[in-house]
Amino acid sequence: MSLSITTIGFDADDTLWQNEQFFRTSEGQFASLLAPHVDTTDLSDRLLAVEKRNLDLYGFGIKGFTLSLVETALEVSEGNVPASVIAEILAAGREMLRHPVETLPQVRETLAQLTERYRLVLITKGDLFDQERKLAQSGLGDFFDAVEIVSSKDTTTYERIFKRHGDGATRSMMIGNSLKSDVVPAIEAGSWGVFVPHELTWALEHVEAPIGATRFRQIEHLGELPPLLREIG
Incomplete structure (x- = not known):
């Protein structure tokens, strides 16, 4: 046969x-948003740990990534990140979903x-x-x-x-x-x-x-x- x-x-x-380049761009924007509020030295590692932890719950994709950004922001700031920053993170996620x-x-x-x-x-x-x-x-x-x-x-x-x-x-x-x-x-x-x-x-x-x-x-x-x-x- x-x-x-x-x-x-x-x-x-x-x-x-x-695909991945849009995630990297959003991650860079994320770091800029958090810079006035927290030390961003190990932010990428902290985000990756949260994404890994959430994979079984959210799966792969922009929506799960956005939720992990929000969770990371709250975690590294010990809940003190301003609501305006959370709103901008959510807006960045929506922009990714609209990207050509x-x-x-x-x-x-x-x-x-x-x-x-x-x-x-x-x-x-x-x-x-x-x-x-x-x-x-x-x-x-x-x-x-x-x-x-x-x-x-x-x-x-x-x-x-x-x-x-x-x-x-x-x-x-x-x-x-x-x-x-x-x-x-x-x-x-x-x-x-x-x-x-x-x-x-x-x-x-x-x-x-x-x-x-x-x-x-x-x-x-x-x-x-x-x-x-x-x-x-």
Whole structure:
């Protein structure tokens, strides 16, 4: 039986369009807002700890990030941060939710080429409304045969999705900028995992690359994906 690839999964944030840079900008604004009220020396570490603590409650996305900003502000100021600062934090979160989608280079051309031969599945985690908004604004929706917005990405997630929308994990490939969420669990499920590094990746998504894995590959941008697929066969 042929084991050629028939289905390709794509991560969305920082794989198809920009995302993390808006979180970093908001974090910078957050530090500026708090600077008159608290020592911001270890503010990024304090925020990251709160985000990590809240993941199981809020999940991934802008709304959970905004709530973590508010919680961090209250925590580091011992409840003394002015209400006006909280209001500005909430306003920054709303602005992130309204920000236009910026697709990354060679995304549209690559998807247009691949959709003629493969089943393409968007596999993204985060807030349902926000991910649906970004997909609609990106104009990329028509390239995908299916869209899966999930709360987490693990081995079971890829086994289930590639069975539902393809010919199983062994005949599938997952593309993304997160080794932890996109690449390693897909490989563990039996798929190919292709790492496309982004200059900004959230600290909680960092793990070691599975260099020794037979089905691991790394490319610099999505334009290198069609040649890679031809090489794999």
